[in-house]
Amino acid sequence: MEVHTFRADTMHEALALVRRELGPDAAILRTREVRTSRWFGLLPGPRKIEVTASASVNVPSRLPSLEPPRDALTAPLVAFGEAGLNLESPSAETRNLALHGEASVREVRSRLESMEHMLHELCCRNGTQSGRDWPEGLFRLYADLIDADLSEEEARNWVERVRVDAACDHIEEPALLKTRIARMVESELAVCGPIRLSRGQRRVAALIGPTGVGKTTTIAKLAANFRLRENRRVGLITVDTYRIAAVEQLRTYAEIIDLPMQVVSAPREMREAVQRFAGFDLILIDTAGRSPKDEIKIRELRAILNEARADEVHLVISSVVGAKALRQIIDHFQTASPTALLLTKLDEAPSLGGLLPVLSEGRLPLSYLTNGQNVPDDIEVADAGKLARMILRLENVAGTAS
Ligand SMILES: Nc1nc2c(ncn2[C@@H]2O[C@H](COP(=O)(O)OP(=O)(O)O)[C@@H](O)[C@H]2O)c(=O)[nH]1
């Protein structure tokens, strides 16, 4: 049996090393946290995760033990339960119980057990290990979630959540557990449905966001779908006058789809432009890309959208960005009062798991998802279930099971 040991800064990296060197079916024999040393062993070095794995053996895997083993954790509690005195700092209430014999040893034990349970919950919440080994099924699930780009802490939280929920006989079925997690993720994702048009009522929708995320292309997709597939009267307005090419890009789409288009370069022109589209079903407003850091430009954007009396403002974000950038963009664009989040370039994102913590905060509901450059096909109304399955890699962007 050939056994290899890998060390890395995080579990994520260590697992990636195992997969790269030994392939996806390698068995994890042991994982632990080790302290390295520097200066010929004189100084303590950084903490590392060590994974021992083999490609030629298949045994149940284990998770790293980051905190004292269960016995060490419970030993003083058990001692207290039996002798009534050995716990170093029991609460005053518990000490009284034991000393004055007001409760039976069994009662004290049950209280201690609930304390232990609380302690365990706290450990989990703080992102530390439970100290108990997970069965192989759960470990595989954990590795799968990390593969889908969830952080180690988040992956661990989901595994713990599903472990509590799942019946014991399902614990060895990662696929089933993953489907359960997908349902939980789905319930945490907020969606708001498509732009809804009603006859005789004009709707104004604007797309805002950073540069190059796909605002103009998405406007073209929406316009083409509402015009050609739903036979609605659609007008386009662009305020992206910073680049001549940007105006021409939208004009080209307007000509192909055969739609009227207006160019607005100042807030005061906006109201008039909107009025000129009287009797239309939908006005789509394309805006210039703004750096999330440019507060002044974002305030200008808000002024212009106020003039348009936009019913909905979709903040367009490329799904290629990481969670940190996504959070920053949402924060900075708050000034422009977005009503929905529109995620583009799903086809380019290597994984979507990294976005989960921000998306599940539900600060802005998702309206549409785009997954390619083709106008008008590569767009769909955001569906929480499908997105959850894509995040967990149960379904790929094209919508087929993976
Ligand atoms: N792969 C991919 N590319 C896209 C998608 N949406 C837009 N793009 C491309 O992204 C680039 C920038 O798009 P554009 O609409 O000009 O972005 P804007 O600056 O936000 O208006 C263009 O090359 C588009 O074809 C998408 O969903 N997937």
Ligand SMILES: [Mg+2]
């Ligand atoms: Mg544009």
